[in-house]
Amino acid sequence: MTVKRDVSETFKQGKILLPEFFERDPVLCARDLIGVTLVHGPCRGRVIETEAYHGIGDPACHLFTRPSVRSLAQEFPVGTAYVYLNYGIHWLVNVLCRDRVTGASGFVLFRALEPLAGMEEMEQRRGLTIKEKLCSGPGKLTQAMGINHSQNTRSLLIDPEFCLSRNPAEPSPLTTVDRRIGISCAKDLLWRFLEAGHPGVSVPPGRAR
DNA sequence: AAGAAGATCAAT
DNA sequence: TTGATCTTCTTG
Numbered sequence: 001m002t003v004k005r006d007v008s009e010t011f012k013q014g015k016i017l018l019p020e021f022f023e024r025d026p027v028l029c030a031r032d033l034i035g036v037t038l039v040h041g042p043c044r045g046r047v048i049e050t051e052a053y054h055g056i057g058d059p060a061c062h063l064f065t066r067p068s069v070r071s072l073a074q075e076f077p078v079g080t081a082y083v084y085l086n087y088g089i090h091w092l093v094n095v096l097c098r099d100r101v102t103g104a105s106g107f108v109l110f111r112a113l114e115p116l117a118g119m120e121e122m123e124q125r126r127g128l129t130i131k132e133k134l135c136s137g138p139g140k141l142t143q144a145m146g147i148n149h150s151q152n153t154r155s156l157l158i159d160p161e162f163c164l165s166r167n168p169a170e171p172s173p174l175t176t177v178d179r180r181i182g183i184s185c186a187k188d189l190l191w192r193f194l195e196a197g198h199p200g201v202s203v204p205p206g207r208a209r
Numbered sequence: 210a211a212g213a214a215g216a217t218c219a220a221t
Numbered sequence: 222t223t224g225a226t227c228t229t230c231t232t233g
Contacts, residue, residue, distance in 0.1 A: 051216070060216070066229065088226030090217050109216055139217045182216055202217095 013039075014167035016157055022078035026097040026106025027052040031193045033095075033108055035173040037165045040145045043121055045113025045135050047164075048195040049202055051180045053094070055105040058191075060183040063105060072153065073098070073105040079157035079164075082107055083142070083149055090139030091148045095156055095164070111138045111181070111192070112201045113145075121146065137202040179208040 014037060022029055030052035038045050053061035055073065062069040062084070072082060073096060082094040094107035113135035115122055122134045122144035135141035142148065156164050174196040179187060181203050192208065194201050 053216075068229070085228060087215060087217050088228070092216060137217070180216075
């Protein structure tokens, strides 16, 4: 009797990121998450845009303005998803980081994905079929992926149904750095990371105020 | 108890 | 440029 094994599928899915990945400065985590795959159920997307939010020296970070988020960062391990409702309408998903050396916490906000699988679900939830627009913004990607408050405080490092994975054989993409989008303070920090030249990002580099 | 601000999006 | 819509935090 032979064991059925779909090697190509395993290869495609990659390996779930380890806690060590997130035990670094949030800015490094944000940069290195470009090219990683975000998985939720049948939906998968390549991360093409992120932003770092830092517990130290960054007044735009929720760790500065929301005591409840400070508690979350203390009570949960790295790799935990922080999902919150923005403008009463959009769910935004972050992952928790904590620098092993400095002890500083922070988050990486997922801002855009290139859809890889589960496109039918994405199209249905978004009411669109244009691939480049399915996940081209932080609110859009959560809607497309079906991520909401029920994923808040859930680990992204354990369950293959909700995780960040990387194919070790795949080379890291060329990334671009830019200012963050939509914030009213700490605007000059170059803490937005994009896959260079990718058409599916939320706002092209150079257009942030 | 009430008010303000906010890491967005799609339509006008 | 605006309206939709609601959680969190601050102020009285």
